[in-house]
Amino acid sequence: MSAAHAMPSPAADRIGLYGLLMARAGGLPNDDLFARMLFSHTVGMGALPPGLGLAPGEFAVLMARHFPGFSLPVVLAVPPVEAERHNERDELLTLLREHCAGFDDSERWMAEIVTAACMGGDHLWQDLGLWSRVDLSRLMTQNFPALAARNTRDMKWKKFLYKQLCAREGVVVCRSPSCEVCVDYAKCFGPED
Numbered sequence: 001m002s003a004a005h006a007m008p009s010p011a012a013d014r015i016g017l018y019g020l021l022m023a024r025a026g027g028l029p030n031d032d033l034f035a036r037m038l039f040s041h042t043v044g045m046g047a048l049p050p051g052l053g054l055a056p057g058e059f060a061v062l063m064a065r066h067f068p069g070f071s072l073p074v075v076l077a078v079p080p081v082e083a084e085r086h087n088e089r090d091e092l093l094t095l096l097r098e099h100c101a102g103f104d105d106s107e108r109w110m111a112e113i114v115t116a117a118c119m120g121g122d123h124l125w126q127d128l129g130l131w132s133r134v135d136l137s138r139l140m141t142q143n144f145p146a147l148a149a150r151n152t153r154d155m156k157w158k159k160f161l162y163k164q165l166c167a168r169e170g171v172v173v174c175r176s177p178s179c180e181v182c183v184d185y186a187k188c189f190g191p192e193d
Contacts, residue, residue: 017042024070030106031066033139037113037129038072046117046129053116054109062109085119091165092118099147110143124158133157 021035040046051059063072096111113128120127125136136157140148151160 021067021070024067026066026068028066028106029104029142030110030139033110033130033135033142034062034066034106036131036135040129040131045126047120047122047127048113048117048129052109052113054112058109058112062106066106088165089115089119091168092161095147095161095164095168096144099144101143101145107143110139114139118158118161123156124161127158 016039018035018039021038022032025031025035034052037046037048037052041048041050041052052062054062063070093111093115096114097108100107100111114124117124117127123133125131125133128136128139130136130139137148140151140157147164150164151157155163
């Protein structure tokens with residue numbers, strides 16, 4: 001793991017921004033996951049744009065709801081998505097929104113945030129600024145349970161989401177009819193680096 005992806009130590013994050021956020025957390029689903037992303041973003045980890053990829057107003061509502069009374073200085077200008085990736089972004093967002101659990105309003109923000117992170121070039125948990133793949137599995141299971149339940153082979157999440165998009169279009173991603181014999185099996189199902 002490169003220094004850019006080194007996860008914070010539990011002692012360091014508890015006394016830093018993560019600890020401050022969790023002390024103000026509203027006790028809602030996703031508080032911990034949002035706090036981890038925000039902490040990571042402020043120390044330069046992850047690929048999320050400012051405001052976690054949300055529009056400025058939506059980010060302000062997220063902060064007020066999940067961390068009441070906590071003010072976070074964040075530049076709210078969200079960089080535009082490359083024009084050639086607009087359709088990809090829209091398809092990912094639609095897929096995630098269709099599979100929201102329906103338990104909490106934060107799921108729609110999470111769909112936006114995960115979509116923004118999918119535009120990054122690393123593993124999805126790293127692009128989100130989460131601290132492990134376990135965090136991402138929890139995020140997916142909590143916010144998009146029906147979609148997460150389809151990942152029966154523990155495929156890496158970003159690859160899994162794109163495979164779902166391809167399946168919707170009837171496109172077969174693997175060159176082999178069976179994943180077990182595909183030459184890229186280890187790339188899709190192997191351990192995260």
